[in-house]
Amino acid sequence: MAFHEYPVTQDYRISRKVLGVGINGKVVECEHRQSGDKFALKVLRDTQKARREVELHVMASGHGHVVSVHDVYKNSYNGVDCLLVVMENMKGGELFNRIQERGQKAFTEREAAGIVNEICSAVAHLHRMSIAHRDLKPENLLYVTTASNAALKLTDFGFAKKTDESEPQGLKTACFTPYYCAPEVLGTEKYDKSCDLWSIGVIMYILLCGYPPFYSQHGQPMSPGMKAKIKSGQYTFPSPEWDCVSEAAKDLIRKLLRTEPTERITIEQTMEHKWISHYRRVPDTPLFTSSNLNDQREQWTDMQDEMEATLASMRVGPENIQIKSLGDSNNKLLAKRRKGGASPKDDPMDDIKEEEKDDEEEKMIS
Numbered sequence: 001m002a003f004h005e006y007p008v009t010q011d012y013r014i015s016r017k018v019l020g021v022g023i024n025g026k027v028v029e030c031e032h033r034q035s036g037d038k039f040a041l042k043v044l045r046d047t048q049k050a051r052r053e054v055e056l057h058v059m060a061s062g063h064g065h066v067v068s069v070h071d072v073y074k075n076s077y078n079g080v081d082c083l084l085v086v087m088e089n090m091k092g093g094e095l096f097n098r099i100q101e102r103g104q105k106a107f108t109e110r111e112a113a114g115i116v117n118e119i120c121s122a123v124a125h126l127h128r129m130s131i132a133h134r135d136l137k138p139e140n141l142l143y144v145t146t147a148s149n150a151a152l153k154l155t156d157f158g159f160a161k162k163t164d165e166s167e168p169q170g171l172k173t174a175c176f177t178p179y180y181c182a183p184e185v186l187g188t189e190k191y192d193k194s195c196d197l198w199s200i201g202v203i204m205y206i207l208l209c210g211y212p213p214f215y216s217q218h219g220q221p222m223s224p225g226m227k228a229k230i231k232s233g234q235y236t237f238p239s240p241e242w243d244c245v246s247e248a249a250k251d252l253i254r255k256l257l258r259t260e261p262t263e264r265i266t267i268e269q270t271m272e273h274k275w276i277s278h279y280r281r282v283p284d285t286p287l288f289t290s291s292n293l294n295d296q297r298e299q300w301t302d303m304q305d306e307m308e309a310t311l312a313s314m315r316v317g318p319e320n321i322q323i324k325s326l327g328d329s330n331n332k333l334l335a336k337r338r339k340g341g342a343s344p345k346d347d348p349m350d351d352i353k354e355e356e357k358d359d360e361e362e363k364m365i366s
């Protein structure tokens with residue numbers, strides 16, 4: 001897909017509605033001027049890393065469980081080159097919010113299997129194209145609409161990488177979201193696509209009980225204790241949540257959460273595992289997931305917040321992983337968010353809106 005070099009505002013009206021805030025900036029709603037269709041717009045500074053994100057996302061786009069990219073613009077605002085990615089608008093929100101909000105009707109093991117099957121089909125598509133996503137986490141799994149049968153799709157290719165390109169360091173670069181990272185990422189061992197399989201294991205575990213396998217009691221990311229637990233693959237299937245969960249589910253989790261990447265199941269083997277290949281025949285057992293997610297609603301938000309802060313405070317090069325304190329971080333957006341409320345300056349989106357305003361004003365004048 002060629003990048004358009006003319007202003008995005010020629011084709012799209014940018015709305016003030018913020019759909020989400022990530023480490024790289026805001027995602028806002030936009031409307032196609034001709035069709036009136038709504039899309040999501042992600043703005044990235046035009047760096048090599050951003051180009052890789054966009055190129056790999058475009059490459060993966062078109063699959064039924066990957067958020068599709070409609071258009072990409074390369075525009076400049078105040079001398080800063082930006083890439084503007086127009087994506088399908090995912091109106092159904094994040095995976096776990098939906099499960100949290102389902103009220104009385106219990107979430108079942110069969111539903112969990114259906115969801116893991118959707119995630120696996122997205123990952124299988126990527127892995128077939130020799131792309132490792134490397135940031136597979138609940139916030140990057142979004143529903144198309146709020147309808148109960150809406151598709152779940154994978155997004156955010158910020159840490160995705162081609163696995164078949166020769167690179168001296170291999171896939172050593174960290175994929176940096178502590179709760180969902182494969183153990184080898186925490187050390188210096190190389191890792192590859194198996195990082196995504198580890199993430200699937202963690203998400204599957206949370207889907208079946210409502211809390212993560214490597215649970216940090218105070219919501220602190222990467223405490224030394226948790227790091228040790230992840231490294232040694234220590235987790236259990238506590239009662240009562242896991243009492244009624246099928247052996248097949250536990251068997252698949254054990255295979256996905258193997259600490260040694262070479263021993264970990266591949267995406268093809270996962271798709272062939274009976275819990276996935278026969279997901280419609282998985283027992284319809286009611287789970288504790290919704291109530292546990294609800295009980296820990298505040299903790300969950302804290303955990304995501306802490307995770308974001310950790311992401312912001314990490315600076316990773318191919319050779320080493322350095323962890324900075326949040327105070328040393330230069331991510332202005334996150335710093336503001338943590339102080340409570342972002343002020344609009346320093347945000348490329350404001351420059352776009354300025355231009356949009358000029359554009360509207362121009363129209364009013366003519």
Ligand SMILES: Nc1ncnc2c1ncn2[C@@H]1O[C@H](COP(=O)(O)OP(=O)(O)OP(=O)(O)O)[C@@H](O)[C@H]1O
Nearest residue numbers: 019020021022023024025027040087088089090156
């Ligand atoms: N296509 C979309 N439709 C609706 N909302 C979206 C879409 N893409 C992203 N969002 C929202 O914006 C948030 C941030 O998007 P994204 O994860 O792509 O950004 P990021 O800056 O790379 O974030 P992260 O901190 O997760 O690495 C998402 O968690 C989601 O809530």
